[in-house]
Amino acid sequence: MLIKTKQLSLHEDWTVVLLGFLIIGISLFVFLPEVPVFKWSNGSDLLADVFAVGNLQVLLVQFIYLTAIGSIAAFLIGKSVKNFLLVFPIVYLLTVLALIVAGNTFIKGLNLEAVIFSLVIGLTIGNFFKLPEWFRSALSTEVFVKIGLVLLGTSVIFSDILKAGSLGLIQALIVVLSVWYFAFWLCKKLKVDDELTMMISSAVSICGVSAAIATSGAIKGDSKKLSYVISMVLVTAIPMMIFMPIIAQYFNFPEEVTGAWLGGSIDTSGAVVASGTLVGETALKISTIVKFSQNVLLGLAAFAISVYWTYTHNKSAEAVASKPTLGVIWERFPKFVIGFVLASVVFSFLLTSETRDTVKDSLKNIQGIWFALAFTSIGLETNFKDLFSNNSKKPLYAFLIAQFFNVIITLIIAFLLFGK
Template structure:
């Protein structure tokens, strides 16, 4: 290239009304504000034990609650996405009815006492229902208009921020924060190193490493946004995370008891290795009350670090591109800002507002409705993952090497987290007592 040749023009930036990161924040804020202002979210009572209880699950009160809440969320989603959907708004509305119906069905299945005892949570059923539909039934274009996996999950993550109370976390979770800070870099670098050894491309490696080391799907989505990654690879990662979660949910609580670990150590181990807050709660409940409290604190400690991880990945990826391509944009503040997943800002702001804008008692009073809203969006997102995933295509993607890298990273995660949990919540805790 001659010195007079001009560099390639920078890629055009999408307006904020076309950026799902900002749109997720715009959709989450009014829901959070409405709850704060006293909105009593209509949440159905879904718990059931046997076929004799099914009638109560499908009672008129429950169906009214499901219908009312779904209409509010679907219409809100359509309004926020209207500019980017254009003429497909009606298609989105129709498709979203299917998606949310499957999401509620997944929550109903997960509410069965027997299935709950095995630790099978709604995200597993939501993914399974989506996969069954995509493999057995047609997925027309109007339905695909409502398959907005990242948009739905990002809304849920912003709402999740409202439950992250920093004062409580710092008071009760200092060992959890230390554990998370020591686990994340070690597991991330090992998984990424192993992925490279298996000749998995770096884009894939970043999403896999972040999912294993932090908190599964939410972290993988933040990493994908930070590197502007391939959505097919993200679907692969989320599917692997959920498939791996099932045996871990079942066998790890058994291992806690078999190894004779204390409830605190066992809870910290489960909280640091299982990839969703729901799976942590389900698994630790099999161990005991102390395990549930400890596991929850450890998992929240990891969730808090999503924002830091997204920033570091944005910075590193920008510098990496510059080192391999001289024409790539310099890793300036503007480039990093462009790559940084904006929904993480909503997550952090929500956490700060609820941590310092309300008393702990008032902030906790919002937990139930916000948790209900968050889980509906998450369930819809996992249905979408199933609808847009073809298992045959996933098997061909990378020849199975990305899954092997994930499993290797998870193996190291289990061993390293066990050692840290034993030290921080066992040895050192007993000395401090």
């Protein structure tokens, strides 16, 4: 899987904030997209409701709407708009297929969400068919996830952020420091090279893909090693996303504790959202806020890592002259978090309850579509063979052991902070 660090640049994060608020503004003042019907129980319902002419028209309007937003995103972040326009219809159709499967009443009874089927469909195609590189590079997974996260802010009231965010920040500080140090120590014991050690430690302790990419940028790491770490993050996030909610349900964990556990231990924001969705609305909100609390630490972590790397691995006069500054914190800070908080502020204080009630269903639908599109894209761009392409398995062992430690320590802290 080819990973380019520029894909998670400041420019992209500001782009998703801009587009997130563009969608909010359109919904409030211009056009409120209808919510398509995906619920069905038998073949006659499928034909009469889901494939009804009116519903197909709603889906067509939604497709045009999302294509326009996605094309603007591709243009602003410097991707090929032409390639996006070729790839997006396929991603959209596969995602709609996943939504239709998830809309079945029996499937809903099993508590299986659309993102699971989006992921499975994407993985099936991505691993059994050789997709051209231009197709994979045109996928906009991070853009889709982050637009959805900005829109998620419209459903989280500010008091929830203040209440859970303070606890989330405490949890994030404890987890990030303890897990990062454990992963660093473990990699050293297993004699993993320094670049992989830094990337693995950051990915497993902070926020997965974003942390790995930020760390690679801070230490000017090898892109192949970065691809390897991200492959591990994506592949391990899949079973964690599915089985952790099942474990929580089996042991009857409180929903707040489950949300804090998921948000603190699963490495990708999209997987956190998906797993939180499987548990419930409270778990979704808590898991997202806890994950954002960790994301906030990304800038500080990148700054600390860049300082450490400069002093320990760059002894040249040129390197000494270009020591990192406080600007690194702002450069590495995930700007989509700002969009999430601003959206929450707007919907908490600047809009009437009547206005919120008018637009909430439509915005929730659009938010869900972006997440589903993201997981279809994750499946398409993830190849299981990438995980085992590295000659040495020691980085994989280090990552898995550190991840297990992360899961256990985060669960303990979640119970201490969020248990009633």
